[in-house]
Amino acid sequence: MELDAQEKNERKVELISEKEVALVADEEKNGRTVESASGKENKNHVKLAAEEERKRERNESEVKVAGEEENKRKIKLVTEENQILVTLYTAEEIISKVELSAKNKNESKSELVADVESESKTKWVKHYNSRHKILLVGEGDFSFAACLGRAFGSAANIVATSLDSQELLVIKHRNASANLRSLRELGCTILHEVNALSMRTHPVLSFRSFDRIVFNFPHAGFYGREHDSFQIELHKNLVRGYLQNAHGMVSEKGEIHVTHKTTYPFSCWKIKELAAGCGLKLIEEVRFTKWDYPGYENKRGHGVRSDESFPVGQCSTYKFTKK
Numbered sequence: 001m002e003l004d005a006q007e008k009n010e011r012k013v014e015l016i017s018e019k020e021v022a023l024v025a026d027e028e029k030n031g032r033t034v035e036s037a038s039g040k041e042n043k044n045h046v047k048l049a050a051e052e053e054r055k056r057e058r059n060e061s062e063v064k065v066a067g068e069e070e071n072k073r074k075i076k077l078v079t080e081e082n083q084i085l086v087t088l089y090t091a092e093e094i095i096s097k098v099e100l101s102a103k104n105k106n107e108s109k110s111e112l113v114a115d116v117e118s119e120s121k122t123k124w125v126k127h128y129n130s131r132h133k134i135l136l137v138g139e140g141d142f143s144f145a146a147c148l149g150r151a152f153g154s155a156a157n158i159v160a161t162s163l164d165s166q167e168l169l170v171i172k173h174r175n176a177s178a179n180l181r182s183l184r185e186l187g188c189t190i191l192h193e194v195n196a197l198s199m200r201t202h203p204v205l206s207f208r209s210f211d212r213i214v215f216n217f218p219h220a221g222f223y224g225r226e227h228d229s230f231q232i233e234l235h236k237n238l239v240r241g242y243l244q245n246a247h248g249m250v251s252e253k254g255e256i257h258v259t260h261k262t263t264y265p266f267s268c269w270k271i272k273e274l275a276a277g278c279g280l281k282l283i284e285e286v287r288f289t290k291w292d293y294p295g296y297e298n299k300r301g302h303g304v305r306s307d308e309s310f311p312v313g314q315c316s317t318y319k320f321t322k323k
């Protein structure tokens, strides 16, 4: 068969006719090697276009089989001199390979889809998501917990705690009752009279571990001016005690967060040094802004103005993990 110039320069895939298959099978049966296609010029070769061949090499070709007879054909890859490079597979074999590859592709596709779907169901608020087991320490009016619960559509993954008893809390904060009510509806675990300095031994908490343990604006109370060393020491003791306890309650890759003002005299607390002394390393310091937490009202939490908010100014969320 005459090949035109362009075809000569291209490798081709030949479909051999049924007659040839029978011939080849016969030759193989008789112990002879499969003969080159040269000299079989008068046979019924179907040459696939070069583009189709490339597709086939990329496993992207569609093999269409018209009935059982078609399955019996063999496909050979030939050079321009019609020498057999590779005797490929029967159409049946190719179909099963293509089907297997398609199945694998579909499986990995569905795994990917499952991952994406599960990720899309995970709700995030800044550093926190609906899959984290979260412990909130030293809550004020529980508006931070309520913000997360609302955004997640559930607070079943949150344990929210206050130092104050429930009775005292609802007196101190006018929105506490409403926040507690909606948190209960969202499945939150609410605990009162939880001291950050001993929370590790709390009967409900001692056997649990958390992915995120959070204390926003820890403050030991107003016993002097903020720059007094006595006052600073009180604050430092509170933060140190919190970090030590949290260290024993955080999961292996979990994080302990403290949100704190970074300007003087609050910078004197030296939170990073305190953490290092508790076997924690800083993984990130992120500028804090209240607007990331809709509905959150930071509270003074002490004294006659307990329910008042305070300007957060420049502050950061410090994230620590176990060393």
Ligand SMILES: C[S@@+](CC[C@H](N)C(=O)[O-])C[C@H]1O[C@@H](n2cnc3c(N)ncnc32)[C@H](O)[C@@H]1O
Residues within 6 Å of the ligand: 137, 138, 139, 140, 141, 144, 162, 163, 164, 194, 195, 196, 197, 215, 216, 217, 218, 219, 220, 221, 238, 297, 298, 299, 300, 301, 302
């Ligand atoms: C400035 S307020 C911040 C309240 C709340 N975290 C917020 O962001 O609105 C400080 C909080 O620390 C709490 N606190 C003080 N000492 C504590 C302790 N030993 N254990 C737990 N909480 C404590 C107080 O009850 C108070 O609610």
